[in-house]
Amino acid sequence: MELTDEDLREMYRLMVLCRRFEERAVQWWREGRVAEGLLPGVGQEAVGVGSCYGLRGGDYVLPSLRTRAAFFVRGVPLREQVAAMCGKGTAAYRGKTTSHHAGYPEFGVLVGTSLVGSSIAVAVGAALAMKLQKRDNVVIDFFGDGAANRGDFHEAINLAAIFKLPTVFVCENNLYNMWVPTSSTMAIVDIADRAGGYGIPGMVVDGQDVIAVHEAVQEATKRARAGSGPTLIECKTYRYFPHHPSMKEDRPVAEIERWRARDPIRILERRLLGEGTITEEEIERMKREIDNDVEEALRYAEESPYPDPETALQHVYVQPWGGG
């Protein structure tokens, strides 16, 4: 897809929104203002934004635990996300699940679970449905380097390959599981190399370059929509925070610095400023608006009531009895 100036500004805004939101959310959690301890993907924004930007209605995404960006790009409102993080009754699902595992079918986000790598098979099933329903839609499935070692990675990607299902697998390789470096969990360097084992194309992409990510994913969606099957895209990226806000930092300072020097937001910002696509004033205004919206969402959530505890017993089944 040809990216207009409008698109570039919007991709920039979405990355900034992601960044500012997650940085604030980590603080809120530390201050005890939200119940959900989010797992920040700060530093990885380009992967989610680049991948999800420009998807069509009827396309679906399955975010990984780092792909907060997917929710923003697909339009899940800030208020909803923060209300869900606080477990409030004003959230769409009234506190039944966290913000990050919630499914929003109307926004094209499929429900997830907290098991790393379990989304892969579910994504493949959604793509199978699309093929059986003769739709030219695609499923984008996100997972990290750790998930690439799950048995389901093997089984599900193989299924997608043999049935030529319209899936794009986006692996966010940020070089670490929780603590353990990815390099000690596999004997290869590039997860994309595994694609050949399933007979599908695999590629390594600079995960800090939102345009590069976008182009790779768009190419893969074109293949998928044409019936040529899945692609595995490995985005090399990095998270600036530890896995969870409660954890201390253990990684080498020099390594973190090296990756911060390739910050995805600054990379796009430099280009947009250089080309005159955006001005410093517009950036400042954008950030102020985002910060206001983020704070407003927290206010809304904090002022929202909790659900009645009795609601915990509701909706275990769509149809509890009878049938037939």
Added chain:
Amino acid sequence: MREISYREALREALIEEMRRDDSVFILGEEIAKYGGALGVTKGLLDEFGPYRVIDTPISESALVGAGVGAALMGMRPVVEIMFNDLLTLCMDHIVNSAAKVSYVHDGQASCPLVVRTAHGGLRWGVDASQSLEAWFVHVPGLKVVVPSTPYDAKGLLKTAIRDPDPVIFFEPKALYDVVGLVPDDDYTVPFGVADVKRKGNDVTIVAFGALVVKALAATQKLALKGIDAEVIDPRTLTPLDKGAILDSVRKTGRLVIAHDAVKTGGMGAEIAAIVAEEGLGYLKAPVKRVANPDVPVAFSPPLQEFILPQEEDLLEAVENLMACA
């Protein structure tokens, strides 16, 4: 009405539901070209084609996970997992992906997935003879079905396919060739409604799956001894028709629960607890459970015969209860 086998009854249910609703499709290992390891899906590939009758690789986990994904998108997948022992390979998607869809969407989304699987002992060895239905009764969000007759099998499978929630559908291996009367026209059997397979006044036998046939045979011998036994087949373990069980126990005062599955932690334990909680006053004697001892199902025929509950075990249990004052 005509007599067909349990296997044929299941096949008819699949065919009729697939004709009725384009969103129904089946997938599993060896189900298309071969017609299913246990023969249930024979002929379906010819009628419905490879897009609705899908042979898959040996990938139980991804297979069920894909079923969940397809169900979330409005399809009605019926996944065949050859033996319930293999459900151990797809527990994540059953328990974590499928069972919680309604709950985490607060009732605004559904996962109409059916997992069909064979259970029970039939000389296939320790890891192909288990009966694991109790595990799934323990997971809120799943429905658990165990039909014991061709009539129930067809009606319940149709209901399962039409049901908006995930259903684990257990087919006792020992029953595939059993024949029974099945109506010619479309019918369904509702979930949560037990079937009184034989009315009686002296003792309640709650049995499901392969034990229903043995229980009914036992009642004939009991009748000759002047003992009038009632046989209740719950048919669905979730939802469980506890009203029918309690009504029966209120009448008879004596309860034997019989199943082909390990005794400890089996469904019998749950039913016994329900009666103890809600019907203690009805009981004239302790609750008895007739089930496998807590051992794997050994392979050698006489060992298996010893392990699986037989008619004699039911007779002994009932006679013990009748002997209580």
